[in-house]
Amino acid sequence: MDWNCKFSEERLSDYLDGKLSPAEASAFAVHSGGCRNCAQLVAQVGGLVGQLHQLREIEEPADLVQNILDATIGPRTQSGGWKKWFSWVPVLWQPRFVMGVVTVAATLAIVIHTSGVTPAKLKRADFSPTSIVRSANRQVHLTYARSAKFVNDLRVVYEIQSRLQPGPEPSPASAPLPEQRSPQQTTPQQKSEKDPPRDRSQVRGGSMFAALLPSSVPGNVVATFAWSPQ
Amino acid sequence: MEPDAQLVQQCLRGEGPAWEELVRRHTRRVFNLCYRFTGNSTDAQDLSQEVFLRIYRTLPSYRAAYGAFPTWLTSVTRNLLVDHYRRTRHDRMTDSIDDAMPVLEEKHSKARTPDKLAESAELSVQLQRGLARLSPELREAVILRDLQGLDYNEIQTVLAVPEGTVKSRINRGRIELARILEEMGLRPA
Numbered sequence: 001m002d003w004n005c006k007f008s009e010e011r012l013s014d015y016l017d018g019k020l021s022p023a024e025a026s027a028f029a030v031h032s033g034g035c036r037n038c039a040q041l042v043a044q045v046g047g048l049v050g051q052l053h054q055l056r057e058i059e060e061p062a063d064l065v066q067n068i069l070d071a072t073i074g075p076r077t078q079s080g081g082w083k084k085w086f087s088w089v090p091v092l093w094q095p096r097f098v099m100g101v102v103t104v105a106a107t108l109a110i111v112i113h114t115s116g117v118t119p120a121k122l123k124r125a126d127f128s129p130t131s132i133v134r135s136a137n138r139q140v141h142l143t144y145a146r147s148a149k150f151v152n153d154l155r156v157v158y159e160i161q162s163r164l165q166p167g168p169e170p171s172p173a174s175a176p177l178p179e180q181r182s183p184q185q186t187t188p189q190q191k192s193e194k195d196p197p198r199d200r201s202q203v204r205g206g207s208m209f210a211a212l213l214p215s216s217v218p219g220n221v222v223a224t225f226a227w228s229p230q
Numbered sequence: 231m232e233p234d235a236q237l238v239q240q241c242l243r244g245e246g247p248a249w250e251e252l253v254r255r256h257t258r259r260v261f262n263l264c265y266r267f268t269g270n271s272t273d274a275q276d277l278s279q280e281v282f283l284r285i286y287r288t289l290p291s292y293r294a295a296y297g298a299f300p301t302w303l304t305s306v307t308r309n310l311l312v313d314h315y316r317r318t319r320h321d322r323m324t325d326s327i328d329d330a331m332p333v334l335e336e337k338h339s340k341a342r343t344p345d346k347l348a349e350s351a352e353l354s355v356q357l358q359r360g361l362a363r364l365s366p367e368l369r370e371a372v373i374l375r376d377l378q379g380l381d382y383n384e385i386q387t388v389l390a391v392p393e394g395t396v397k398s399r400i401n402r403g404r405i406e407l408a409r410i411l412e413e414m415g416l417r418p419a
Contacts, residue, residue: 013401044408052376055354060261061275068253068279072286073246 003027008038016046115139234299241289253282256300259378260307266373267311269362277314281307297387304378305388308370315366353416360410368403375400 008031014020015028032038091097112119116139125131234255240248260281264274284306296302361369374380374388385396 009405010401013397013404016404019397041405041408044412045404048404048408048411049376051353051357052372055357055377056350057258057262058265060258060278061271064261064275064278065254065257067275068257068282069250071279071283072253073249 003031005031005035005038008032008035009041012042012045015042016049235294238289238292238299249286252299256303257282259300260303263304263307263373263378264311266358266361266377267366267369268314269358273314277307277310281310284310297384301380301384301387304374304380304384305390308374308388311370312366356411356414356416360407360414360416363410364403364406368399368406371396371399372403372407376404 008015008028011020011024011028015025020028032042126135234252237248237252237255241252257278261274261278264277264281265271268274268277281303285303288306292299292302296305361373364372370389371385374385375382380388382393382396382400385400386393389396389399391399
């Protein structure tokens with residue numbers, strides 16, 4: 001093969017990369033062996049390629065990966081090592097957290113107190129599921145009984161109050177005329193002038209007991225009964 | 231280690247950790263490509279971020295037929311680098327690029343002696359300066375081949391040019407870079 005300097009320069013990288021056929025490589029080597037310029041070029045470029053291959057990779061800046069991740073999937077909190085296990089500690093000192101803890105403790109204390117549990121008297125056996133269920137059942141029944149009693153008491157009180165309230169005023173049509181009244185009959189004003197003032201408690205007490213009596217009881221009996229405390 | 235294709239599928243299902251793994255796995259590669267092309271760490275960081283942002287948005291359109299995920303990633307990176315180059319062409323001055331070229335921060339093994347470290351760092355700076363003086367077409371070809379380690383077919387996919395053009399650009403880029411380095415007084419051993 002008629003090899004010359006132009007071929008050598010054009011195929012230099014193929015020769016260095018081993019891309020030439022054996023015949024071409026042999027011709028290249030023969031020519032370079034006899035040509036000072038080509039030999040110098042081969043040495044020069046061959047040395048450069050060797051140096052480029054030996055050039056080590058540059059270490060990227062420490063925060064580059066993090067910046068890329070922040071730019072793509074958004075900022076992330078990254079705390080490495082043992083510190084990440086204690087990253088929650090500063091939360092304990094926040095006033096909001098302290099207030100929450102105090103509120104929960106106060107609520108628990110109120111619940112425990114109202115449920116009748118005395119922490120000092122608690123035994124290990126009290127924490128067994130059977131004891132807890134039995135205690136809860138008893139507490140529920142007690143609460144129900146107290147509630148029922150309270151409702152019954154309220155019912156009695158309301159009933160008494162409703163009977164104590166004065167009835168509707170009699171209508172003028174049904175009321176007797178002044179001239180038809182018997183001499184014994186007096187107006188409330190006259191009666192108040194004639195009768196001495198009675199004790200307030202007696203009046204109230206008498207009226208109350210009278211109101212409680214059934215309506216079938218005669219009026220004189222009512223009067224007698226009403227004044228019996230005297 | 232799960233293959234990239236599997237991670238991509240997990241990302242498409244909305245699994246955040248898979249995306250994080252993809253980013254961690256390929257950030258250095260993308261950053262190096264950007265840094266070698268621009269010669270500026272700040273620009274390389276911004277461009278790397280832009281690359282992954284675009285990958286994140288266009289991931290559903292990725293198909294295995296486009297090639298392996300790293301090849302697709304490199305294509306996206308290269309396109310953004312070209313856009314960046316065109317965008318900053320008028321603002322850039324060749325001399326200022328040389329002056330502004332930063333000292334490369336490389337990851338060295340602990341076994342290397344200080345002399346070796348200094349020598350390697352100096353060589354890295356010189357190579358970076360030489361790369362900056364190459365035309366963008368030749369520069370990207372040399373970076374993809376000799377720094378990123380892509381084979382000719384992958385470079386052909388990334389650059390979307392025929393194989394002959396790829397070979398020609400790599401060859402011319404190497405020769406040109408060797409001459410530039412010689413002018414700078416650095417003769418490769």
